[in-house]
Amino acid sequence: YRLRQKRMIMQKRIKVLCERDIPVRLFLVCLGNVILGFGNAVCLKTGLGADPLNVLYQGIAAACRMPEGTASLMAAAVMLTVTFFLDRRQLGVGTLVAPFFFSFGIDWGMKIVREYMWFPVNYAMVLTGLCVISFGIAVSIYANFGKSSSDAMIFSLMHKTGLEYYKVRWGTDILYLALGVLLGGRITLAT
DSSP states (O other): OHHHHHHHHHHHHHHHHHHHHHHHHHHHHHHHHHHHHHHHHHHHTTTSOOOHHHHHHHHHHHHHTOOHHHHHHHHHHHHHHHHHHHOGGGOOHHHHHHHHHHHHHHHHHHHHSOOOOSTTHHHHHHHHHHHHHHHHHHHHHHHTSOOOHHHHHHHHHHHHHOOOHHHHHHHHHHHHHHHHHHHTOOOOSOO
């Protein structure tokens, strides 16, 4: 009986702590995604590119004549829709909010970061951009407030197909690259 009482008291304390912690976690998700978007912009400004998902953003932006941030919102909307129909459990508050802050970060970075197209400065900048991206991802993960739209879709595909993470991830990355190139994105050294 005493053990059960202690467990119930502990559960109530954890629940109260999590409820108080929500604004901080939401702030961290937003901050992490602004940083992540900014890091992507730094990579794009080097002419060396970034990851396959950015090739898709570039392609959508080129085909629709819009900023990369807006293109990222369109891609996120598709990913969130797929996730909603495959496995709603993968969606969280952070998953729904993050694309807007990522979009802001990438558009902000594209406006204020100069282009660095000459060697070796562009290589140093792409490494800097990748470090900024990593830091943004780490802040978002630390918040533990939902997956990114891409990861939510990958995990929903994993649960639906029974495939391992790396297989689904490679498949989606190949799809992003193919669609991005068809729409006008570029495969570069960093990609």
